[in-house]
Structures are given as C-alpha cells and as structure tokens.
Amino acid sequence: MNNYCSANYLFIFLLFIALMSCSDAKKEKQGLDVDGENTCTIILVKPKILDTIKHSKSSFTMLPKPITYCKQGSFIEEELKFTQGKTDTISIKTTQPIYLSLQYGLQFVNTYKISVGDTVFITFKNHFPYLTDKQTGRIQKALSYFNESEKPAEDELSFFSRNGRFKNDAEKASDSLLLKKRNNKLESYLKALYAKKEIDSLEYQLGIIPLLNTRTLETEKASVILRKSYNFAIGANCGLVIAAFEKLHKPALIRLANQSMIDYEGLYNSVWADTAIHSDTRKYLLFYYLKQLAVFSSKETFAKYFQMFISYSKSKEAEAYFKRSYPKLFANSSYAASNLALVSARNEKTTLKKIIAEHRGKLVYVDFWASWCAPCRAAMPASRELQRKFPDVIFIYISIDEFSGKWLEASKREKLSPQYSFLATEFPYGLFFKNHNINSIPRYMLFDKKGVLVDANAPHPDDKKIEAALKQWR
Numbered sequence: 230m231n232n233y234c235s236a237n238y239l240f241i242f243l244l245f246i247a248l249m250s251c252s253d254a255k256k257e258k259q260g261l262d263v264d265g266e267n268t269c270t271i272i273l274v275k276p277k278i279l280d281t282i283k284h285s286k287s288s289f290t291m292l293p294k295p296i297t298y299c300k301q302g303s304f305i306e307e308e309l310k311f312t313q314g315k316t317d318t319i320s321i322k323t324t325q326p327i328y329l330s331l332q333y334g335l336q337f338v339n340t341y342k343i344s345v346g347d348t349v350f351i352t353f354k355n356h357f358p359y360l361t362d363k364q365t366g367r368i369q370k371a372l373s374y375f376n377e378s379e380k381p382a383e384d385e386l387s388f389f390s391r392n393g394r395f396k397n398d399a400e401k402a403s404d405s406l407l408l409k410k411r412n413n414k415l416e417s418y419l420k421a422l423y424a425k426k427e428i429d430s431l432e433y434q435l436g437i438i439p440l441l442n443t444r445t446l447e448t449e450k451a452s453v454i455l456r457k458s459y460n461f462a463i464g465a466n467c468g469l470v471i472a473a474f475e476k477l478h479k480p481a482l483i484r485l486a487n488q489s490m491i492d493y494e495g496l497y498n499s500v501w502a503d504t505a506i507h508s509d510t511r512k513y514l515l516f517y518y519l520k521q522l523a524v525f526s527s528k529e530t531f532a533k534y535f536q537m538f539i540s541y542s543k544s545k546e547a548e549a550y551f552k553r554s555y556p557k558l559f560a561n562s563s564y565a566a567s568n569l570a571l572v573s574a575r576n577e578k579t580t581l582k583k584i585i586a587e588h589r590g591k592l593v594y595v596d597f598w599a600s601w602c603a604p605c606r607a608a609m610p611a612s613r614e615l616q617r618k619f620p621d622v623i624f625i626y627i628s629i630d631e632f633s634g635k636w637l638e639a640s641k642r643e644k645l646s647p648q649y650s651f652l653a654t655e656f657p658y659g660l661f662f663k664n665h666n667i668n669s670i671p672r673y674m675l676f677d678k679k680g681v682l683v684d685a686n687a688p689h690p691d692d693k694k695i696e697a698a699l700k701q702w703r
Contacts, residue, residue: 269327270348271319276311279333279356295332298343299462301325304513305546306464308634328462331358335384337376340435340463341369369432371422375415382407416440435463442469451477458509470510471517474500493521497534512542523555524631531558554632557654569661570654571627574637574647581661584625584651585680592702593623593676594687594695597653597667599630600639605671609643611691619699625649629656629670677702 273296280295296309300323309329311317321327329341333356341360343349348363357373382404389395396404416437423433442465445454454473459466478499481492497518500511519538522531535558539548552559556572569581585593596612598605616624626645630636633652640650656662665674665685673687675698683702688695 267322267324267345269321269323269343269345271309271321271329271343272348272350273309273311273317273319274350274352275314275316276351277314277353277356278311278331278358280313296329298327298329299464300327301460301462303546304461304467304516305550306330310634310638328460330464333357336381337372338439338464339369339372340438340465342431342435367429369428371419371428371432372436375418379411379414381411412440412443438463439465439468442466445469446472446476452505455503455506455510458507461509461513467513467517470514474506474514478503490525491521493518493525494530494534497522501537512544515541516547519551523551523558528558531555557631557656557659569627569659571651572633572654574640574650579651581625581627585676588623589680590678591621591623592619592678592699593625593680594699595625595627595674595676596690597627597629597670597672597674599628599670600635601630602670606639606643608671608690611689613644615690615695615699618696621703622699623649626651628652675699675702 278295294306294308296311297306298309298321299306302325309319311319323345326342326344329343330338331341331351332338337357339358339360341349350361350363352359352361354373355377357377359373360369361367362369383391385395388400419428419433419436422428423430428436446469451473455470455477459470461467475496478496481495482489483492497515500506500514500518503511506514515538519531519534522534535551571579571581571584573579581595594615596605600606612624616622626640626649628636628640628651630639630652636650636652640647653659653662657668662668671689673689673695674682675684675687677683684698688698
C-alpha cells in the first residue's frame with residue numbers, strides 16, 4: 230500500500246509531495262491593492278490550469294490545490310484562489326520571499342521564487358504556465374517548454390480506465406526506465422540553458438532540485454539526509470525528508486475489517502523518538518504526520534498528538550492551521566443524534582434540524598457529498614435536472630470536506646446556491662453520522678413535509694426511483 234517511495238516512482242512521489250506535503254494556512258486577502266514594499270504581487274492572466282484529470286466518463290482526479298505558496302522559513306502552505314479564465318491580481322502581504330508552486334496535470338509542478346516587492350505575470354499556453362517578472366522582463370519558461378514536448382508515462386488511473394487493469398511488472402519497469410531517461414534529458418537541458426545564460430541561477434536551481442533530491446535519496450544514507458536542515462518552503466525538499474524517513478522507518482500497516490491503512494501514529498512516535506534528526510526537519514515531519522492523524526485517526530488520538538506537537542513546536546501558526554483546517558476535531562460533539570451541526574457558505578452556524586424546520590410544508594432532499602468525491606460530482610447534473618422537474622422540493626447539499634475552501638470552490642463549480650449549501654463540522658465523529666451509519670458518500674436522505682425523515686438512504690438523483698419517491702411524498 231505504501232510503495233510510493235520505491236525507486237520506480239520516486240521522482241513522481243517527490244513532485245506529488247511538492248503539492249501535498251505542506252499544509253494550508255490562513256489565507257491572505259486576495260484581489261486587493263496593497264501599497265508598500267512588503268508585498269508580492271501575482272497577476273494570473275486568464276488562467277487555464279489542468280486541475281481536473283479525466284480518466285474515463287465516471288473517473289477523474291481533482292488537484293486539491295493547483296496554485297500554492299510558502300513563505301521562506303515556513304512549511305505552512307497557503308492556497309492561491311483563482312477562477313479559471315478570469316484575470317486576477319493577487320497581492321500577498323509578506324516580509325519574506327515566497328515560493329510559488331503551480332501544479333498542472335498529475336506529474337508537473339513548477340516552483341518559482343518571488344521576492345518582496347516584485348510583481349509577476351503568469352500566462353498559460355495549453356495549460357502550461359509561463360512566468361514573467363515585471364521588473365526585469367525575464368520569462369521563466371524552461372520547465373514548461375520541456376514538459377510540453379517530453380510527455381511522461383501514462384498515469385496508473387488512466388491506464389486502468391483504458392485497459393481495465395493495473396500495470397504489470399514489465400510495464401512498471403518500462404515506465405521506470407522512461408522516467409530515468411527523461412530525468413537525465415531534463416538535467417542536461419537545464420545545464421545547457423544555464424551555461425548559455427538563457428536561464429538564471431535561481432530558475433536553474435529550482436528546476437533541478439527534484440532531480441538532485443532523487444539522486445540524493447538513492448546515494449546517501451537516510452540517516453544522513455535526516456540530520457540536515459532544508460528549505461521546506463520548496464515542496465521537493467518536503468518530499469525528500471518524508472521519503473528518507475520512511476526508508477529508515479518502513480511504515481507498518483494496520484489491518485481493519487475490510488481494508489488496511491498506514492500506521493501514522495507509529496510513524497509520528499518514531500519521529501518523536503529519533504532525536505538524531507535535525508530539529509527543523511524533525512518539526513516538519515511531526516507536522517506532516519500530525520496532518521495524517523487528523524484525517525486517519527480518532528478524534529481522541531489526534532488530540533493527544535496535537536497537544537504534544539504544540540508543546541514542542543510552540544508554533545502559533547501551526548496551531549491556527551489545524552484549528553482552521555480541521556474544525557471537526559475541535560468542535561463540541563454534544564448535539565443530539567437527531568441533529569447535525571453545519572456551517573453555511575456565509576460562515577454562519579446552523580443545524581440540519583433548524584433547516585428542516587425552516588422548510589416545513591415542503592419535501593427536503595439532502596445530498597451528502599464532498600469536493601473530492603468523483604461519484605458525488607458525477608451525479609450533480611442529474612440533481613440539477615431533478616430540481617428542474619420538482620421545483621417545489623428543497624435540495625440541501627451537505628459537504629463533508631476537510632477544507633472549507635475546497636467545499637466553497639466545488640460548490641461554485643457545481644452551481645450550488647449558497648442558500649442551500651453547507652459544510653458538516655462533525656464528520657465522522659458526530660452522533661448523527663454514527664446513528665445513521667454515514668461512512669461513505671454519496672448518500673441521500675428524504676424528509677417529508679412535516680420534517681420527518683422518511684428515507685435515510687434515499688435513491689440517487691440519477692435513479693428513476695427517486696422521481697417516484699418524490700411524487701409519493703408530495
């Protein structure tokens with residue numbers, strides 16, 4: 230299950246971690262004119278980013294954070310909000326340079342360093358980004374040129390959708406060889422451009438770091454790698470230390486009823502016990518595994534390690550991140566089983582019970598979904614058609630997303646009315662979810678005109694049975 234650190238897919242792992250390894254932090258205000266020198270200004274010119282990769286009609290992967298940045302000296306990653314096709318100016322207040330990461334497709338990540346006071350333009354051609362520095366006029370284009378011309382091996386999910394099976398050992402070995410040749414070609418390409426002064430030292434360094442880190446992991450002892458400090462504002466460095474640590478402490482699997490999962494609690498404890506790790510690297514690894522515990526452990530387990538981490542790191546920034554990003558882990562779960570705590574798109578607290586009461590006299594069809602749930606998103610067009618046929622029925626959408634930003638962005642893309650779109654703050658710990666056995670999505674419920682739950686597992690919007698049910702309870 231945890232083979233992503235293998236040599237075959239190491240480079241892709243490092244690129245993926247460049248996007249995923251750091252965490253969200255409090256968002257800076259965007260689209261504002263901020264005067265003074267302590268800002269970095271980013272102008273996205275009609276961005277067209279490949280942030281949704283379709284493998285088949287019903288299978289796709291959404292990139293959770295296509296554009297992010299970290300301030301120098303931090304590993305807290307912040308997301309840059311944008312609207313596809315709409316030019317936007319984003320001013321970020323900072324006293325430190327920022328490292329901007331832009332992911333396009335599953336395997337490509339470009340990293341740029343933007344100094345305080347600088348303004349940059351990012352344009353897009355065939356989804357590939359090109360950054361222009363307003364002050365110097367220099368265009369950073371080397372990686373995008375290369376990635377557009379040198380296609381990588383087909384990703385595993387697309388291969389599965391096309392062939393109905395996963396790649397065999399021979400095909401994986403072929404991919405590994407192709408990746409090695411591609412990396413060697415990229416390194417030679419960057420060196421040649423740098424030698425001819427067609428790219429500056431910074432563009433060269435940021436382009437070659439993932440390649441050097443791959444080689445470092447293959448040639449240096451993991452313990453030696455972990456005794457060093459790194460610039461964790463660069464995602465490839467985050468990937469390096471995670472891979473090195475899991476090479477030294479192979480992740481164990483916990484056997485559950487019908488699946489297996491990585492023992493993140495054990496990994497956290499291994500980092501805690503290994504005092505030979507450089508203090509900065511140790512702090513980052515603890516932070517990374519605490520994020521995994523926030524998703525894959527119980528509320529009580531997370532609370533234990535959260536207190537350990539905050540006492541050790543004394544990081545107010547990290548503390549604020551966890552409280553903002555995982556509100557369900559800090560929420561009071563004292564609501565009755567018949568109720569469900571929610572937050573509206575306007576950040577107002579409410580409950581499902583209150584919403585049902587507000588619409589007494591009408592049928593209420595509730596859709597439990599999430600931005601990352603492909604079947605949920607695939608059913609949205611059918612849901613919109615159902616609303617058109619039954620305008621007197623109230624459709625309520627409740628997301629179980631971890632991050633409110635992802636919920637709001639997906640709600641906007643699915644054209645959900647803010648009046649009827651909510652975020653659940655107690656999934657999966659609340660009594661409502663436990664008592665109704667909501668442990669997978671999509672899930673639908675139907676309440677009658679008196680507010681009584683008449684179907685706790687109602688038909689999907691693309692199921693013909695739902696129309697009969699709505700007519701029955703009308």
